[in-house]
Amino acid sequence: MKPRKPNDLLFEQVARVGKAVASPKRLELLDLLSQGEKTVETLANDASIDVKLASAHLKVLKEARLVEARREGRFINYSLSGSDVANLWLNLRAVAEKHLVELRVALELMSSAPERLTAESRASLLEKARLGEVIVIDVRPEVEYHAGHLPFARSMPLSEIERRLAELPPGKEIVAYCRGPFCLMSDEAVGLLRKKGFRAQKITDGVAEWAADGLPIEA
Amino acid sequence: MKPRKPNDLLFEQVARVGKAVASPKRLELLDLLSQGEKTVETLANDASIDVKLASAHLKVLKEARLVEARREGRFINYSLSGSDVANLWLNLRAVAEKHLVELRVALELMSSAPERLTAESRASLLEKARLGEVIVIDVRPEVEYHAGHLPFARSMPLSEIERRLAELPPGKEIVAYCRGPFCLMSDEAVGLLRKKGFRAQKITDGVAEWAADGLPIEA
DNA sequence: CCAACATTCTAAAGATGATTAGAATGTAAC
DNA sequence: GTTACATTCTAATCATCTTTAGAATGTTGG
Numbered sequence: 358m359k360p361r362k363p364n365d366l367l368f369e370q371v372a373r374v375g376k377a378v379a380s381p382k383r384l385e386l387l388d389l390l391s392q393g394e395k396t397v398e399t400l401a402n403d404a405s406i407d408v409k410l411a412s413a414h415l416k417v418l419k420e421a422r423l424v425e426a427r428r429e430g431r432f433i434n435y436s437l438s439g440s441d442v443a444n445l446w447l448n449l450r451a452v453a454e455k456h457l458v459e460l461r462v463a464l465e466l467m468s469s470a471p472e473r474l475t476a477e478s479r480a481s482l483l484e485k486a487r488l489g490e491v492i493v494i495d496v497r498p499e500v501e502y503h504a505g506h507l508p509f510a511r512s513m514p515l516s517e518i519e520r521r522l523a524e525l526p527p528g529k530e531i532v533a534y535c536r537g538p539f540c541l542m543s544d545e546a547v548g549l550l551r552k553k554g555f556r557a558q559k560i561t562d563g564v565a566e567w568a569a570d571g572l573p574i575e576a
Numbered sequence: 577m578k579p580r581k582p583n584d585l586l587f588e589q590v591a592r593v594g595k596a597v598a599s600p601k602r603l604e605l606l607d608l609l610s611q612g613e614k615t616v617e618t619l620a621n622d623a624s625i626d627v628k629l630a631s632a633h634l635k636v637l638k639e640a641r642l643v644e645a646r647r648e649g650r651f652i653n654y655s656l657s658g659s660d661v662a663n664l665w666l667n668l669r670a671v672a673e674k675h676l677v678e679l680r681v682a683l684e685l686m687s688s689a690p691e692r693l694t695a696e697s698r699a700s701l702l703e704k705a706r707l708g709e710v711i712v713i714d715v716r717p718e719v720e721y722h723a724g725h726l727p728f729a730r731s732m733p734l735s736e737i738e739r740r741l742a743e744l745p746p747g748k749e750i751v752a753y754c755r756g757p758f759c760l761m762s763d764e765a766v767g768l769l770r771k772k773g774f775r776a777q778k779i780t781d782g783v784a785e786w787a788a789d790g791l792p793i794e795a
Numbered sequence: 796c797c798a799a800c801a802t803t804c805t806a807a808a809g810a811t812g813a814t815t816a817g818a819a820t821g822t823a824a825c
Numbered sequence: 826g827t828t829a830c831a832t833t834c835t836a837a838t839c840a841t842c843t844t845t846a847g848a849a850t851g852t853t854g855g
Contacts, residue, residue, distance in 0.1 A: 362624050363686060367758045368600035370679035371672040379598035381587035405581050412803060422675035431801055431852055441671050448667045452660050453590040456641035460589035539586045631833060650822055650831055
């Protein structure tokens, strides 16, 4: 029952990576891990799954060498094995988005602001942020902000926005971002800010999309 | 039993693509299809599997929208849905090769000439081929050559080399290529040519690797 | 050393995937 | 229309993956 063709072995090895990305839960874990390293419990909470199940999926990802485990006291921190893994996730997502109508439809239904940034608009946003013409806020949990964030962005986690509205200059355009196009936190933030009378917008980029475009990430 | 988290839907759609690339046989089919469109029978032969099984795998790939079927008389021709699909395959392979030692070991055991081309050496090979300093031969079946080949390459299918040795200038360096790093035809060609007294070398690039680097493909 | 806790391992259930053989479909050539 | 042929569909079997619960592991802080 061993493979007969000599190069069967090779395809089997690549299929290890393929199998690792064949589960929606594991893709969600990869998406979360591209925000920075996280413990099993954090990952389980963020993905709304049982810790045991998260652990099992992480084991599969670890066996495919897509993630690495690092013990820190009682906790184990998982992280992506490299930026190429984050890019593989982006690549997979891009292919799915290009060819699967269902995904595009679901994305449009889900997000209030479906506009994506092109390379130029990324650069121009960066420039406007640098000049202070817009306020860029990172609405992810603060740990993720500290693991890496867009240049000139300030941390304003979704759960704290209502308490911290005073920090935002009233007239200025506010641009919110979160974990990427599959994350809804920036939509919620924009909805909340607009209700409070701010001019707010979202971008679908997260740090992974930003970095994959060659733009800088601050830590 | 419906998905509770709103973005579960999104990850599930991307996982459709993930599942499609989770099988070694399907990866081999994608590799073959990145050489150009092929019929089910050709694919089955090239991958050394039963036609019915090839058809079943192609169905999965088609449902994930990675390949397209085009009827032509009694035959059905399958092709990749786009160059992004070929690039996804290259991306997956690159991630596997970077992180899985087993794959690197298997590749080294398998190939006599494990050297890969960097961007510069690709350009310099192109230049040498243009100047006629080296003879580049495409040892794949002729149909694949006609579907697209490296610039300045001439078709010399592995099965015909022995009969057509007279076409090759004796003193000159010969560079053979085939379907890519997982294909052994260029290794065989080099072994054969050297035995006949030629100076022969292989490159691991195929047309997909060449094109992904932004270099031109002739058809 | 003991208790608390994060994580993994084991075992078992159901769900899904791979593979094969035989029947069915649809097109082309006569 | 009938025949030949490439491909797909159906059904059945076996293997693998997913998920859950309970037991086990390993580390920290007393």
